[in-house]
Amino acid sequence: MFKVDEIVKATKGALIQGSGQIELSGISTDSRKLKAKEAFLALRGKNFDGHDFIATALKSKTNCLIVEHIPKMPIAKTLPVVKVKDTTLALGDLARFQRQKINPPVVAVTGSNGKTTTKEMISWILSEDARVLKNEGTKNNQIGLPQTLIQLTGQDDFAVVEIGTNHFGEVDYLSKIARPNIGVITNIGPSHLEFLKDLKGVTREKTTLLDNLAQPAVALLNADDKSLQNLIKAKGRRRNIFSYGIYEKSDFRASGLKLSSRKVEFKVNAKFNFEITTLGDYNIYNALAAIAVGRIFGLSYAKLRLRLAAFKFPKGRLNLVESQGLRFIDDTYNSNPLSLKAALSALGAVKCKGRKILIMGDMLELGKQKELLHRQIAWSITNTCDRLIAVGNLARHTADAARKQGFAAKNIFCCLTASAARDLLFSKLSPEKSDLILVKGSRSMKMEEVLGT
Numbered sequence: 001m002f003k004v005d006e007i008v009k010a011t012k013g014a015l016i017q018g019s020g021q022i023e024l025s026g027i028s029t030d031s032r033k034l035k036a037k038e039a040f041l042a043l044r045g046k047n048f049d050g051h052d053f054i055a056t057a058l059k060s061k062t063n064c065l066i067v068e069h070i071p072k073m074p075i076a077k078t079l080p081v082v083k084v085k086d087t088t089l090a091l092g093d094l095a096r097f098q099r100q101k102i103n104p105p106v107v108a109v110t111g112s113n114g115k116t117t118t119k120e121m122i123s124w125i126l127s128e129d130a131r132v133l134k135n136e137g138t139k140n141n142q143i144g145l146p147q148t149l150i151q152l153t154g155q156d157d158f159a160v161v162e163i164g165t166n167h168f169g170e171v172d173y174l175s176k177i178a179r180p181n182i183g184v185i186t187n188i189g190p191s192h193l194e195f196l197k198d199l200k201g202v203t204r205e206k207t208t209l210l211d212n213l214a215q216p217a218v219a220l221l222n223a224d225d226k227s228l229q230n231l232i233k234a235k236g237r238r239r240n241i242f243s244y245g246i247y248e249k250s251d252f253r254a255s256g257l258k259l260s261s262r263k264v265e266f267k268v269n270a271k272f273n274f275e276i277t278t279l280g281d282y283n284i285y286n287a288l289a290a291i292a293v294g295r296i297f298g299l300s301y302a303k304l305r306l307r308l309a310a311f312k313f314p315k316g317r318l319n320l321v322e323s324q325g326l327r328f329i330d331d332t333y334n335s336n337p338l339s340l341k342a343a344l345s346a347l348g349a350v351k352c353k354g355r356k357i358l359i360m361g362d363m364l365e366l367g368k369q370k371e372l373l374h375r376q377i378a379w380s381i382t383n384t385c386d387r388l389i390a391v392g393n394l395a396r397h398t399a400d401a402a403r404k405q406g407f408a409a410k411n412i413f414c415c416l417t418a419s420a421a422r423d424l425l426f427s428k429l430s431p432e433k434s435d436l437i438l439v440k441g442s443r444s445m446k447m448e449e450v451l452g453t
Contacts, residue, residue: 001024001025001153002023002024002026002027002039002098003020003021003022003023003024004018004019004020004022004024004039004064004080005020005021006097007027007039007064007066007082008020008082009097010090010093010094010096010097011066011082011084011089011090011093012084012093013066013082013083013085013090014083014084015080015082016070016081016082016083017077017080017081018080019078019080020080022063022064022080024038024039025037025038025063026039026151027039027040027041027066027091027094027150028040028041028062029041029043029091029147031050031053031054031056031057031060034056034057034062036061037063038062038063039062039064039065039066039082040054040057040060040062040065041066041087041090041091041094042054042066042067042068042087043087043091043143044068044087044088051067051068051069051071054067054071058073058079062079063079064079064080064081064082065079065080065081065082066082066084066087066090067081067082067083067084067087068083068084068085068086068087069083070083088143091143091146091150092142092173092177094146094150095145095147095148095149095150095177095178096149096176096179098150098152099149099177099179100179101152102152102153102154104133104156104157104158105157105159105181105182105297106158106159106160106178106179106180106214107122107158107159107160107161107180107181107182107183107184107293108161108163108175108178108180108182108183108184109160109161109162109163109183109184109186109289110162110163110164110165110171110184110186110209111184111185111186111188111206111222112186112187112188112202112336112338112339113186113338113339113342114186114187114282114283114285115138115140115163115164116137116140116314116317116333117283117286117313117317118184118186118286118289119134119135119160119161120134120313120314121286121287121289121290121308121311122184122289122290122294123160124307124308124311125290125293125294125299125304125308125311126157126160126293126294126297126299128303128307130157130158131155131156131157131158132156132157132159132160133148133151133158133159133160134148134159134160134161134162135148135161135162136148138164139162140161140162140163140164140174141164141170141174142170142173142174145162145163145174145177145178146177148161149161149177158297159178161178161180163209165196165205165206166192166195166196166365167192167195168205169205170205171205171206171208171209172208172212175208175209175212175213176212178212179214180209180213180214181214181215181216181218182218182219182220182296183209183213183218183220184219184220184221184289184293185206185207185209185210185219185220185222185225185228186222186285186286186289187227187228187285187338188202188203188206188225188227188228189202189336189339190336190337190338190366190369190373191336191338191366193365193366193367193368193369193370194365194366194367195365195367196367197367199227202227203227210231213240216240218240218242218296219231219240219241219242220242220289220292220293221241221242221243222243222244222285222289223243223244223245223247223248223250224245224246224247224248224285229248232250242292244285244288244289245285245288246285251292252268252269252288252291252292252295253268253269253270253288254266254267254268254274254284254288255267255270256270257284259281259349261279261320261350261351262277262320263275263276263277263278264278264279264280264281264283264284268288268291268301272301272305273305274287274291274305274308275305275308276308276309276311277311277312277313278313279320279329279346279349279350280318280342280343280345280346281346281349282342282345283313287308290304290308291304291308294307314333315330315333316332316333316448317330317331317333318330318331318343318346319331321451324452325433326431326432326433326435326437327433327437328436328437328438328439328450329343329346329350329436329437329438329439330451331438331439331440332439332441332447332448332450332451334442334443335360335361335363335440335442336363336442337363337366337377339440340360340363340377340380340440341377343438343440344358344384344385344438345384347384347438348383348384350436352434352435352436353434354432354433354434354435354436355387355431355435355436356384356386356387356436356438357385357386357389357425357429357431357435357436357437357438358381358384358387358388358389358437358438358440359391359421359438359439359440359441359447359450360381360388360389360390360398360440360441361391361392361395361421361441361442361445361447362374362394362395362441362442362445363377363394363441364394364442364444364445365442370394371394374395374398375397375398375400375401377398378398378399378401378402378404378405378407379405381398381407382405382406382407385438386411387411387413387429388402388407388411388412388413389414389415389421389425389429390412390413390415391414391416391417391418391421391441391445391447392416392445393416395414395441396414399412399414413428417446417449418441418448418449419449421447422449422450422452425450
């Protein structure tokens with residue numbers, strides 16, 4: 001997969017000892033999972049230092065060490081040791097090298113919401129007749145994305161990657177590594193405002209993806225997103241911009257929406273029938289992006305229809321599940337104002353004989369606007385839900401705003417943790433099988449504990 005000389009070349013490192021001609025089967029950053037003939041790259045993070053685990057890597061008979069400083073321990077003179085300035089940057093350099101060496105078509109997805117689902121949908125539709133490498137889960141940062149691309153082999157027909165960010169410059173850095181041929185921006189919303197400041201900052205950060213596209217440099221943009229519409233209008237000057245949406249004119253437009261408790265049906269360009277198994281019509285946007293990618297690679301609408309109908313949504317993303325004898329909408333993976341509003345819309349669209357209950361955790365990384373954004377979402381809650389359990393200090397602002405807007409105080413409950421919310425649900429609300437319970441909050445709120453998972 002790599003020769004030691006290639007590692008030196010890619011990272012601009014120095015070969016301290018050993019032969020540059022030794023071949024490696026891969027590169028690992030986890031000494032516990034190191035396989036035969038793999039190099040061990042000693043990453044350093046805030047809470048760990050991979051250099052502390054070099055001894056473990058040596059016991060696993062690593063074929064090469066990639067380090068920032070030479071370890072003070074006995075090392076066989078024949079073992080290659082590559083010294084680099086920064087092992088995290090070296091990981092990115094190696095991923096860039098492998099991406100260019102293998103050179104498959106690469107699709108990259110970024111945006112405020114829907115990245116993972118869109119990435120999974122694209123991977124799913126391409127993988128029926130091809131081999132697709134993708135990020136596992138949400139490994140979309142400066143560690144996870146390079147770890148994914150380093151695994152590229154000549155057997156991979158496509159790579160589909162998700163690019164995340166919460167600081168300026170991260171999308172630019174990661175897209176320079178991935179060099180995608182197709183770049184998808186799902187939407188622009190108030191997420192990670194602690195560092196990206198405002199919607200303009202989010203837009204500026206996300207759209208740097210388009211500055212790093214490799215030929216044929218195709219951009220797929222959500223036509224219904226106001227922050228992306230100016231880019232779409234520049235289509236005459238940038239011939240490779242394509243759009244998708246529901247309300248605005250676009251290249252891949254959905255119409256004839258039909259929602260039920262189990263699936264969403266729609267037409268594409270008023271002609272081709274599609275259905276996806278989901279509660280939320282906003283997942284149509286994710287499906288449209290996948291359909292557009294499929295069409296670019298020559299897949300027929302008929303094949304795309306069958307493939308998407310069989311798609312299973314990732315865990316924690318608007319899944320209707322049964323737990324403890326109750327019906328839950330599990331949207332626990334993460335939360336921000338845009339995704340919470342979409343989840344509430346899905347809750348409102350589902351028929352329910354009992355009560356609609358929202359268990360809402362804090363929405364984090366919203367910066368100076370965090371309290372305001374928590375108060376603003378209250379209107380959507382009062383028009384959708386019968387009961388509210390607010391989890392966390394910020395969610396209390398939502399509860400207070402809902403109370404001021406007429407939501408009966410006796411139907412509002414507050415607590416600090418997901419486990420406390422679970423206790424409140426059973427001790428105070430006495431839920432029944434006819435009720436429908438939406439659970440949502442930011443990742444670190446661990447809202448899945450409400451469901452006992």
